[in-house]
Amino acid sequence: MSVQKKSDVKVITTHQLQNMKERGEKISMLTAYDFSMATILDAAGIDVILVGDSASNVMAGHETTLPITLDQMIYHAQSVIRGTKRAFVVVDMPFGSYQGNSSEALRSAIRIMKESGAHGVKLEGGAEIKESITRILSAGVPVMGHLGLTPQSIYKFGTYTVRAKEEAEAQKLIEDAQLLQELGCFAIVLEKIPSELAKRVAESLEIPIIGIGAGPHVDGQVLVVHDMLGINKEFKPRFLRRYADLHTIMTDAVQNYIKDVKDRDFPNEKEAY
Numbered sequence: 001m002s003v004q005k006k007s008d009v010k011v012i013t014t015h016q017l018q019n020m021k022e023r024g025e026k027i028s029m030l031t032a033y034d035f036s037m038a039t040i041l042d043a044a045g046i047d048v049i050l051v052g053d054s055a056s057n058v059m060a061g062h063e064t065t066l067p068i069t070l071d072q073m074i075y076h077a078q079s080v081i082r083g084t085k086r087a088f089v090v091v092d093m094p095f096g097s098y099q100g101n102s103s104e105a106l107r108s109a110i111r112i113m114k115e116s117g118a119h120g121v122k123l124e125g126g127a128e129i130k131e132s133i134t135r136i137l138s139a140g141v142p143v144m145g146h147l148g149l150t151p152q153s154i155y156k157f158g159t160y161t162v163r164a165k166e167e168a169e170a171q172k173l174i175e176d177a178q179l180l181q182e183l184g185c186f187a188i189v190l191e192k193i194p195s196e197l198a199k200r201v202a203e204s205l206e207i208p209i210i211g212i213g214a215g216p217h218v219d220g221q222v223l224v225v226h227d228m229l230g231i232n233k234e235f236k237p238r239f240l241r242r243y244a245d246l247h248t249i250m251t252d253a254v255q256n257y258i259k260d261v262k263d264r265d266f267p268n269e270k271e272a273y
Contacts, residue, residue, distance in 0.1 A: 010086065011085075011086055012047050012048065012086060012087055012088040013088060013119075014088070014119075014120070014142050014186040014187075016088075017047070017048070017088065017186065017187060017208050018186070018207065018208065020047070020208065020219070020220075021206075021207070021208040021219045026219065026220050026221070027047050027048060027208055027210060027219055027220025027221075028045075028046050028047045028048070028220060028221065029046070029047060029048035029049070029050060029210055029220055029221065029222035030046055030048075030049065030050070030222065030223060030224075030225045030228070031049070031050045031051070031052040031054055031055075031222070031223070031224045031225050031226075032049045032050075032051065032080050032083075032225060033051060033052070033055045033058070033059050033076045033079070033080065034059075034076070034079045034080065034083075035079045035080070035082050035083040036083065037080075037083070037225060038079070038080040038081075038082075038083030038084050038087075039083035039084075041087065041225070042083060042084045042085055042086055042087045045086070046087050047087060047088065047220070048087060048088045048089075048090060048210075048220075048222070049080060049084060049087045049088070049089045049090070050090050050091075050092065050122065050222060051073065051076050051077045051080050051089065051090070051091040051092060051116075051118065052092050052224065053065040053068050053073065053092040053094050053095070053151075053152070054092075054151075054224050055068060055072070055073070055076050056068035056094075058224065058226040058231075058232060059076070060072075064151065065092075065094070065095065065151045065152055066095045066152060068094050068095075069094060070093075070094055070097045070108055070111065070112075072094075073091060073092060073093075073094050073112065074091075074111060074112055074115045074116050077089070077091045077112060077115075077116035077117075077118050078115065078116045078117070080118075081116055081117045081118060088119050088120070089118045089119050089120075090118065090119065090120045090121065090122050090144050091112050091116060091118045091120070091121050091122065092121075092122050093105070093108055093109065093112065093121050093122065093123050094152075095152040098123055098129065098132045098136075099125070099128075099129060099132070101132075102131040102132045102134070102135040103135070105123075105129075105131075105132035105133075105135055105136055106132075106135040106136055106138075106139060109121050109136040109139065109141045110139060110141070113141055119142065120141065120142035120143065120144055120186070121136065121141060121142070121143055121144070122143070122144040122145070122146055122189065123136075123143060123144075123145065123146065124146040124147075124150035124151070124152050124153065125145075125146070125147075125150060125153075125176075126145070126147060126172070126173075126175070126176025126177075126179060126180065127175070127176055127179055130179065130183065133145075133180070133183050133184075133185065134183055137183060137184045137185075142186050143183075143184070143185045143186065144185060144186060144187045144188065144189065144210075145176075145177070145180035145185045145187070145188040145189065146188065146189040146191065147173050147176050147177055147180075147188060147189070147190055147191075147193075148163045148164060148173060148189075148190045148191040148192055148193040148214065149162070149163045149191040149192035149193070149213070150191070151191075160192070161192075162192050162193065162194065162213075163191075163192055163193050164193045164194065164197055165194060170193075170194075170197050173190075173193065173197065173201070174197075174200065174201060174204075177190075177201045177205060177209075178204075178205065181205050181206065181207050185207065186207060186208075187207050187208040187209070187210060188201075188205070188207065188208075188209050188210070189210045189211075189212065189222060190209055190210070190211050190212075190214040190218065191211075191212045191213060191214065192212065192213035192214065192237075192239070193213070193214050194215070195214065195215025195216070195217060196215075196217075198211055198214035198215050198217060198218050199215065199217030199218070201218075202217055202218045202219055203217075208220060210222050212239065213237060213238070213239035214239075223240065223241075227240050227242070228240065228241065228242060228243050228244075229242075229243065229244045229246045230242045230243075230244050230245040230246050230247050230248070231246045231247055231250070232247075233247045
């Protein structure tokens, strides 16, 4: 089996993601919330961009993902789509836009697709949101599932610790993952669960399984871009690898700018008209 480092496909689709799993090519996925970041990620060759409800945390400063609204998610998605030419763009459906009412879920998903131009939506949960997933899929909207640690349910769990360590919860996760595949989801995100459980799910399902804190044995990985670039320095889970320290770089740049302005060094003659 030949494995490529980066797909040379011009435009990523659900079909391409499925092919990537089948040939053993790992899927790369990062979050983005604005045009500039999306442009950089897309040009670098990222496969999937998630317009995450984590925007509630990293962009708006909320403690949880719950406060962000459907309108706000659509705004972020519109910005990301304008900066994307190749990547597959998935948008998180925010808390309250799909739970408990499949008609509301369908309306929310259609709004996201029509108003943003995104390529699919992501929902948290398994059997309890079966009707919502079915209604959305019936309209032809690609759906990505999300199991394990589901941040929209933080007040139910009461903690961000690893999920599905006990046999009963692990078995439910396996059953939910199988159900999501049977319903027609094109992929599933597994968040913060034991590596061996994630491996078991990835090997037993035909659709791509994307991990975040789920070990190396899944079909792809996703991280919050502000975390992996070191812009946000407070969040330090075990699964996070920082690929840059932009917090320090940006702080130094701003301080140098302040100094140059205060010292009357900026702008100089060459920088004036």
